[in-house]
Amino acid sequence: MTQHSTGATRPPVGAEGAGQIQFGVFFQGVNSTTIWSSEQSGSQTEFESFRRIAQTAERGLFSAFFLGEGLRLREHLGRIHDNDVAGRPDGITQLAALAPITEKIGLVATQNTTYNEPADLAYRLASLDLLSEGRAAWNIVTTDNAWTGANFRRGGHLAHENRYDRAAEFVRAAKQLWANRGGVDVDGEFIRFVSDRVLPQSPQSRPVLFQAGDSSQGRDFGAEHADVIFSAHPELEGATAFAADLRERLTKFGRARNELAFFPGATIVIGATPKEAQEKARWVREHQISPATSLRYLEQFWGKDLSHLDPDGPLPSEDPVVAVTDGTRGSAFQNAKALELAQQWREKSEALGLSIRDFVIHLSSQRGFVGSVDEVADTLTELARSGAVTGINLTPYLVPSGLDDIVDDLVPALQERGSYRTEYPGTTLRENLGLPAVVEDLVPAGA
Numbered sequence: 001m002t003q004h005s006t007g008a009t010r011p012p013v014g015a016e017g018a019g020q021i022q023f024g025v026f027f028q029g030v031n032s033t034t035i036w037s038s039e040q041s042g043s044q045t046e047f048e049s050f051r052r053i054a055q056t057a058e059r060g061l062f063s064a065f066f067l068g069e070g071l072r073l074r075e076h077l078g079r080i081h082d083n084d085v086a087g088r089p090d091g092i093t094q095l096a097a098l099a100p101i102t103e104k105i106g107l108v109a110t111q112n113t114t115y116n117e118p119a120d121l122a123y124r125l126a127s128l129d130l131l132s133e134g135r136a137a138w139n140i141v142t143t144d145n146a147w148t149g150a151n152f153r154r155g156g157h158l159a160h161e162n163r164y165d166r167a168a169e170f171v172r173a174a175k176q177l178w179a180n181r182g183g184v185d186v187d188g189e190f191i192r193f194v195s196d197r198v199l200p201q202s203p204q205s206r207p208v209l210f211q212a213g214d215s216s217q218g219r220d221f222g223a224e225h226a227d228v229i230f231s232a233h234p235e236l237e238g239a240t241a242f243a244a245d246l247r248e249r250l251t252k253f254g255r256a257r258n259e260l261a262f263f264p265g266a267t268i269v270i271g272a273t274p275k276e277a278q279e280k281a282r283w284v285r286e287h288q289i290s291p292a293t294s295l296r297y298l299e300q301f302w303g304k305d306l307s308h309l310d311p312d313g314p315l316p317s318e319d320p321v322v323a324v325t326d327g328t329r330g331s332a333f334q335n336a337k338a339l340e341l342a343q344q345w346r347e348k349s350e351a352l353g354l355s356i357r358d359f360v361i362h363l364s365s366q367r368g369f370v371g372s373v374d375e376v377a378d379t380l381t382e383l384a385r386s387g388a389v390t391g392i393n394l395t396p397y398l399v400p401s402g403l404d405d406i407v408d409d410l411v412p413a414l415q416e417r418g419s420y421r422t423e424y425p426g427t428t429l430r431e432n433l434g435l436p437a438v439v440e441d442l443v444p445a446g447a
Contacts, residue, residue, distance in 0.1 A: 020419050021384035022391030022433070023062045023411075024263055025403060027053060029088050029110070030070030033267070035287040035397050042400045045088055047097060052400040054098050057105055060407035061421055063432050064106035064137065064263075065098065066210070066230075066393055067091040071115060071143065092124050099132040106429030108137040108210055113167040114158050115143065118186070119195035122174040125207045126199045134203035134428035138174075139210040139230065142167045164213070164221045166190035171209070171225045178206035204428035205438040210263075223249035226260065227435055230393055234264040234367055239388040261390035261433050267368035267397055270410055274372050281370045284397045285361045294357040297364070302342070311357040315346045368395075377413035384419050390434070 027050065028034060035041055042049050054065045069091055088094075091109040098107060107128065111121055121138075129136035142163040158166060169191040176184045183196040211226035213219065222229050223246055233242040239262065247257050269284060271277035289297070291311035299306050303321030320338040349359040369376045383389050396402025414420035424432050 019385045020421060021380045021389070021414065022263075022421075023057070023060065023406070024064040024066050024106075024108070024391055024393040025053060025057045025062055026066045026068065026265055026393045026395045027088075027399070028395060029068035029091075031068065032293065033288055033395060033397065034399055035284065036399075037290060038287050038398070040398055040401065042398075044399060047094075049400040050094055050098060051101060053396070053403060054102055054105060056400075056403045056407055058102050060403065060411045061424060062105055063391060064108050064393075064429065065095075065102075066108040066139065067094060067110055069110035069112070069141070071112060092128055095136070096128055096131065099128065099135070102135075104135070104424040104427065104432065106135050106137055106208065106432065107132055108139050108208075110139040110141055112141050112143050113170040114163065116170075117193070118170050118173040118191055119177065119184075119193050122177040123199070125174075126178055126202070129202040129204070129207045130199055132202075134430070136202070137208035137210055137228070137429055139212070140167060140171060140225070141212070162190070164217050168221060168225070175206065202428070204430040208429050208433065208435070219246060219249055220252075222246065223255070223260070224253045227430070228261045228263055228390075228433065231262060231264040232367065234266040234369070234383075234389070234392060236383055236386055236388065239264060239383065240386060243388040256436070258436060261435060262388065263391045263393045264389060265367070265393045265395055267395050268376060268392070268406060268410065269368070269370045269397075270373050270376050270405055272372065274375060277371050277375075285365065288397065289357060289361045289364065291357055294360040297360045298356060301338070303338070309356065312355045315349050315356055315359060316342075317346075373409050373413050377410060377417060377419075380414060381417050381419040 034044070036044060042052075057065055067088075070088075091111065095107040095109055109125065109128070111125070125136055125138050143158070169186070169188040173184065173186045173188075173191055173193075176186075177195065178201070180199075180201055183194065185194045186192060208227045209225055210228045210230050211218075211222040212230040212232075213221055214232060229246060231239070231242055233239045243262050246260060246262070250257060250260060267284075269277055269281040271280050294311045295306050295309060298316065301320060302316060302318075304318075306316060309316060320342050322338055345359070349355075352359075352362070354362055369379055371379070380392070394403070394406065411420055415422055425434070426432050430438070
């Protein structure tokens with residue numbers, strides 16, 4: 001096994017206990033949380049929206065611009081779902097266009113290990129990394145469903161228990177290619193190819209690796225391969241427990257505690273006063289969950305058309321379909337569990353006096369932070385100083401203006417507290433995340 005080292009040499013600013021928070025921005029792909037029906041909403045596909053968000057984030061010294069991906073349009077009861085954002089241009093294409101009009105911010109592409117091939121994807125990501133002078137990153141995602149697979153030549157799906165096995169072989173192969181070692185011959189269980197297509201390394205050696213799996217298998221995968229974990233744990237208690245678990249897992253793979261950064265996803269809603277922030281948060285939820293959206297949300301779990309119901313009326317008295325249907329229902333609403341959970345929801349909504357729409361708003365409240373600028377700045381400062389979180393990956397509820405108040409109001413308040421940087425510490429994404437230099441253990445990809 002060969003040790004390969006290059007990249008940043010400065011002390012890791014994002015390491016445990018550093019006391020500063022970082023920001024990334026998550027420009028989602030297919031989703032139901034971006035407000036698209038308001039007069040304040042811009043295009044989800046025009047380049048101007050991507051440009052404005054990326055450049056606003058860079059003005060705010062954000063670490064990364066993070067693009068989500070959807071490999072197939074959302075469907076609902078067999079039809080294209082037109083009540084939320086239904087797709088955007090390819091991530092690497094968008095980021096390549098943003099590279100020459102930005103200077104320091106990282107460019108993160110979500111790319112799938114099930115429906116790509118390592119030699120091709122490694123080459124495209126290395127190209128972005130080289131052309132952006134060391135600012136590229138790959139958010140590694142797996143897919144195991146036949147619904148997505150139908151869009152691809154070989155169709156079908158990957159067995160759920162095998163999705164991380166293929167991903168591990170895929171990432172190991174990509175790392176070998178990025179190490180610029182010449183010909184790579186991979187003969188694994190899921191990945192087989194021979195390739196000698198390589199590029200010169202970027203100033204950060206290779207793209208930074210993001211990963212978001214939260215199962216035990218997903219956490220092990222992240223502990224072995226990821227540089228950054230995109231988690232669902234922004235609150236202090238959950239973030240602390242999550243970070244402790246991942247840091248313990250790092251030791252199984254011979255990695256140091258400062259080799260992994262944590263960026264939980266969250267929405268931040270701020271106002272000049274706590275009351276103003278709460279009013280704004282209510283406006284956000286009401287625009288994310290329209291009357292039509294609230295019915296479509298319940299239909300996912302009831303497994304049937306509920307368009308005849310009044311969204312301002314009570315939850316359905318009719319029972320949900322008792323069967324295994326498509327995966328959007330979730331395991332809790334499959335078979336007999338559907339009746340039990342439906343009754344629990346009816347009782348809860350009645351006790352709280354909530355209509356269908358209000359109940360869906362209540363159920364789908366976003367993880368995040370709501371409060372005055374000072375309240376949120378104090379909370380984030382405490383979170384940063386705990387060492388459990390490196391940064392927050394912000395999900396703006398409006399495109400393209402959703403970062404304006406964060407950059408103009410919250411960032412200065414954090415800087416006044418000494419809990420946010422006043423300039424970028426380096427030129428590469430790896431440096432600006434505070435990650436140590438790359439040290440690759442070149443295990444054969446098929447091992």
